[in-house]
Amino acid sequence: MRASDLLHPRPEGLYCPAGDFFIDPVRPVARALITHGHADHARAGHQAVLATQETLDIMALRYGANFAASTQAARLGETTTLGGVRVSFHPAGHVLGSAQIAVEKNGLRIVASGDYKRRRDPTCRAFEPVACDVFITEATFALPVFRHPDDRGEIVRLIKSVAQFPERAHLVGAYSLGKAQRVIALLRAAGHDGPIHIHGALEKLCAYYESRGIALGPLAPATVDDGDPGRFAGKIVIGPPAAFAERWARRFPDPVSAFASGWMRIRQRAKQRGVELPLILSDHADWDELIDTIGETGASEVWVTHGREEALVRWCELNGIKARPLHLVGYEDEGD
Amino acid sequence: MDRFAELLDRLVLTPSRNAKLRLLVDYFSTTPDPDRGLALAALTGDLDIPGVKPAMLRGLIGERMDPVLFAYSYDYVGDLAETVSLVWPAPDEPPDGASPRLNEAVEALMAAGRVRGATVFAGLLDRLDASARFALIKLATGGLRIGVSARSAKQALAAMGGVDIAEIEELWHGLAPPYLGLFAWLEGRAERPPATAPALFKPVMLANPVGARDLETLEPGDYAAEWKWDGIRVQAASEQGRARLYSRTGDDISAAFPDIIDHLDFEATLDGELLVGRPDGETGSFSDLQQRLNRKTVSARTMETHPAFIRCYDLLRIEGESLRDKPFRERRKRLESFVGGLASPKFDLSPLVRFDNWSALDDLRRAPPHPVIEGVMLKRWDAAYVAGRPKGPWFKWKRDPFTVDTVLMYAQRGHGKRSSYYSDYTFGVWTGTPEAPELVPVGKAYFGFTDEELMQIDKFVRDNTVERYGPVRAVRAEPGHGLVLEIAFEGLNRSKRHRSGLAMRFPRISRLRWDKPAAEADRLENLQALLDR
Numbered sequence: 001m002r003a004s005d006l007l008h009p010r011p012e013g014l015y016c017p018a019g020d021f022f023i024d025p026v027r028p029v030a031r032a033l034i035t036h037g038h039a040d041h042a043r044a045g046h047q048a049v050l051a052t053q054e055t056l057d058i059m060a061l062r063y064g065a066n067f068a069a070s071t072q073a074a075r076l077g078e079t080t081t082l083g084g085v086r087v088s089f090h091p092a093g094h095v096l097g098s099a100q101i102a103v104e105k106n107g108l109r110i111v112a113s114g115d116y117k118r119r120r121d122p123t124c125r126a127f128e129p130v131a132c133d134v135f136i137t138e139a140t141f142a143l144p145v146f147r148h149p150d151d152r153g154e155i156v157r158l159i160k161s162v163a164q165f166p167e168r169a170h171l172v173g174a175y176s177l178g179k180a181q182r183v184i185a186l187l188r189a190a191g192h193d194g195p196i197h198i199h200g201a202l203e204k205l206c207a208y209y210e211s212r213g214i215a216l217g218p219l220a221p222a223t224v225d226d227g228d229p230g231r232f233a234g235k236i237v238i239g240p241p242a243a244f245a246e247r248w249a250r251r252f253p254d255p256v257s258a259f260a261s262g263w264m265r266i267r268q269r270a271k272q273r274g275v276e277l278p279l280i281l282s283d284h285a286d287w288d289e290l291i292d293t294i295g296e297t298g299a300s301e302v303w304v305t306h307g308r309e310e311a312l313v314r315w316c317e318l319n320g321i322k323a324r325p326l327h328l329v330g331y332e333d334e335g336d
Numbered sequence: 337m338d339r340f341a342e343l344l345d346r347l348v349l350t351p352s353r354n355a356k357l358r359l360l361v362d363y364f365s366t367t368p369d370p371d372r373g374l375a376l377a378a379l380t381g382d383l384d385i386p387g388v389k390p391a392m393l394r395g396l397i398g399e400r401m402d403p404v405l406f407a408y409s410y411d412y413v414g415d416l417a418e419t420v421s422l423v424w425p426a427p428d429e430p431p432d433g434a435s436p437r438l439n440e441a442v443e444a445l446m447a448a449g450r451v452r453g454a455t456v457f458a459g460l461l462d463r464l465d466a467s468a469r470f471a472l473i474k475l476a477t478g479g480l481r482i483g484v485s486a487r488s489a490k491q492a493l494a495a496m497g498g499v500d501i502a503e504i505e506e507l508w509h510g511l512a513p514p515y516l517g518l519f520a521w522l523e524g525r526a527e528r529p530p531a532t533a534p535a536l537f538k539p540v541m542l543a544n545p546v547g548a549r550d551l552e553t554l555e556p557g558d559y560a561a562e563w564k565w566d567g568i569r570v571q572a573a574s575e576q577g578r579a580r581l582y583s584r585t586g587d588d589i590s591a592a593f594p595d596i597i598d599h600l601d602f603e604a605t606l607d608g609e610l611l612v613g614r615p616d617g618e619t620g621s622f623s624d625l626q627q628r629l630n631r632k633t634v635s636a637r638t639m640e641t642h643p644a645f646i647r648c649y650d651l652l653r654i655e656g657e658s659l660r661d662k663p664f665r666e667r668r669k670r671l672e673s674f675v676g677g678l679a680s681p682k683f684d685l686s687p688l689v690r691f692d693n694w695s696a697l698d699d700l701r702r703a704p705p706h707p708v709i710e711g712v713m714l715k716r717w718d719a720a721y722v723a724g725r726p727k728g729p730w731f732k733w734k735r736d737p738f739t740v741d742t743v744l745m746y747a748q749r750g751h752g753k754r755s756s757y758y759s760d761y762t763f764g765v766w767t768g769t770p771e772a773p774e775l776v777p778v779g780k781a782y783f784g785f786t787d788e789e790l791m792q793i794d795k796f797v798r799d800n801t802v803e804r805y806g807p808v809r810a811v812r813a814e815p816g817h818g819l820v821l822e823i824a825f826e827g828l829n830r831s832k833r834h835r836s837g838l839a840m841r842f843p844r845i846s847r848l849r850w851d852k853p854a855a856e857a858d859r860l861e862n863l864q865a866l867l868d869r
Binding site: 143144145146147149157164165244245246247248249250253254255256257265266267268270271272273274275276277278308310311314315318 | 342345346348349350351352355358359362401402404405406408409412413414415418419422423465466467749750751752753755756757806807
């Protein structure tokens with residue numbers, strides 16, 4: 001069979017006719033397999049959802065317990081059969097619960113990576129390469145300019161800045177699922193053991209991470225607004241990036257605005273957003289890792305989706321690997 | 337190199353002046369010699385290393401990666417130096433030695449020469465990380481452009497050593513990278529380096545604005561008055577055959593003014609206003625003067641169409657004798673006879689303004705006799721020439737600013753304390769026909785309002801947004817609906833870069849005109865008339 005008979009894009013998302021399911025559909029469908037809990041991949045309103053337990057839990061936290069009519073937890077590495085299609089979930093290293101989905105029929109195996117990264121992350125299981133014929137890779141940072149630095153070095157810069165400007169609050173923009181908890185865990189690993197203040201939007205997810213055994217240390221709400229300008233001096237406050245442009249942020253004294261994102265590699269991006277302290281921390285694979293991963297899967301064909309498809313397709317062509325962009329719509333980079 | 341790279345990365349994104357100073361002080365205090373001195377020279381523009389041209393960069397990267405992938409990358413990033421710093425591939429074999437220090441990198445580039453330049457440069461890039469590669473490329477291609485002036489760097493040195501910036505300015509042009517003696521002095525390990533070179537800069541004396549009640553207690557007879565010319569304040573020094581022209585902040589601008597330097601054939605230091613035109617003819621406007629400013633060199637043609645000259649205010653030194661301790665009365669007398677004795681078309685004397693009382697002078701400063709005058713200066717007859725801005729001996733009394741009623745068009749979020757406020761405003765005036773009026777932007781302002789007014793404008797912006805572009809919002813600005821801002825400014829320059837054809841000097845918001853209908857804001861013709869005066 002042809003690979004495109006096994007999986008192909010439809011307006012709702014990536015569709016498997018034989019198994020009658022979609023992967024990460026952007027519209028409500030009868031059966032959805034979901035790679036991870038970021039809102040552009042995991043949407044409410046499907047009939048049946050198959051995902052890792054963590055992803056199901058995260059969806060319930062975000063959308064309420066009734067986000068789907070029925071749910072089934074997929075265990076990593078175990079195979080389920082749907083209409084003769086063998087389906088298995090494998091760790092993707094992106095955020096807690098994130099998984100690649102392998103789909104196999106008649107000896108043809110396609111792996112949909114979802115979003116993934118290769119760096120060590122204390123808050124989720126590491127990516128495991130899965131041998132396959134067709135690898136569907138994300139391409140968020142698929143340009144040679146994106147080569148993420150060591151995350152520990154980035155955290156050291158944050159800690160150094162706090163010491164350098166002890167009278168100012170450091171506001172770290174970090175997406176609420178994954179990035180925020182990773183920043184906190186990295187701060188803890190670097191020896192920052194005082195309370196870290198978090199925006200209300202992070203509370204449930206941080207508590208959930210804790211319940212899954214990921215220690216985040218003392219967290220305090222960043223909600224107090226008693227007019228005392230000294231309250232947040234020298235403190236690290238973590239919140240969703242959009243919150244720092246809002247009136248909410250006015251309670252902090254002369255804040256240093258930081259942003260933890262792979263996009264911070266590009267100076268103009270930081271400048272445009274008014275970021276004073278860019279922290280290059282990404283939950284996506286960088287250029288080198290995308291290339292290495294393609295090699296490790298042994299795939300003879302690569303489909304490239306959401307991001308800068310053209311550069312990765314070009315690289316595959318130069319290296320004798322068949323590749324094409326897979327035009328899926330509706331995915332943003334919430335995770336970064 | 338890594339420390340220097342980190343410093344640059346932070347400086348370029350740090351909006352607050354004080355925060356920049358702290359970053360600089362921390363860097364200078366914790367970085368060893370000679371790296372910190374080389375960094376200082378890079379910041380002040382005193383580091384002269386053989387230039388790397390963009391073509392060489394392109395050539396180097398072309399040998400190392402696929403041109404299509406580079407094109408995608410460059411297209412995305414937009415800046416050649418940054419793109420190359422990011423895409424530079426790790427060398428096949430791990431490089432010898434650790435990441436080079438700034439000192440090592442600079443020495444290698446200096447020693448390389450033209451033939452080996454590219455190889456040496458590539459070898460350095462191989463040993464650096466992305467951030468340090470960017471710093472090295474910026475250093476070698478000239479022009480860090482990180483929003484730090486030479487003066488800020490000197491201010492940081494002053495803060496580091498707990499000395500007055502005037503002391504550093506006075507020494508500066510006698511020092512050379514890597515400034516070992518300077519740092520030793522600032523750290524209390526050595527005596528102050530002697531100011532021995534000839535024609536050094538003498539820190540400038542500055543005036544305070546006349547405050548609301550200042551004049552009540554002052555005696556008109558104690559003060560001389562002279563016109564405040566609208567050029568740039570300069571110091572021309574000539575000693576033992578060395579001639580220099582300095583800006584007010586002590587930057588050496590000699591190279592851009594050979595027409596002045598050629599005439600510094602005396603032994604003296606003059607304080608005056610740099611203007612274009614001729615002492616015996618027309619005095620050009622500030623807009624004309626701008627043709628000569630911020631240039632590294634100047635063409636013969638520009639010197640002909642825009643000749644520079646100095647209108648002299650003060651005499652600081654003559655024939656080896658310092659006059660700075662002498663009262664203004666005596667300095668003025670010596671200045672008059674000195675300038676009178678110069679047979680040069682490049683100098684004239686700024687005339688004194690006679691007045692009997694403050695109200696007579698007030699009339700004069702409101703309506704000066706020449707468009708290139710922006711007010712009057714008051715100088716105590718008995719005051720010495722003191723560096724800095726002492727309160728009392730000198731005052732500036734400017735004519736009232738121009739004002740114009742404009743309509744708010746765009747607002748941008750501020751930085752630091754203002755990052756959650758729309759605090760930077762682009763405003764426009766009407767143009768087009770009365771039936772189809774159109775706003776054209778004429779300037780940007782981000783101060784002049786109170787905190788309370790900021791809250792009000794911020795609310796207006798949020799409530800009237802019609803479009804968003806990243807941190808910028810376009811607001812409703814129609815004849816029937818819009819916020820009128822009264823803008824005060826000091827003058828207008830012609831500008832080819834702006835659609836309106838003009839650029840405001842020192843615009844600030846003077847009043848919020850909530851009462852005024854947007855349709856009644858000024859028209860572009862009103863401003864153009866001012867330009868043609």
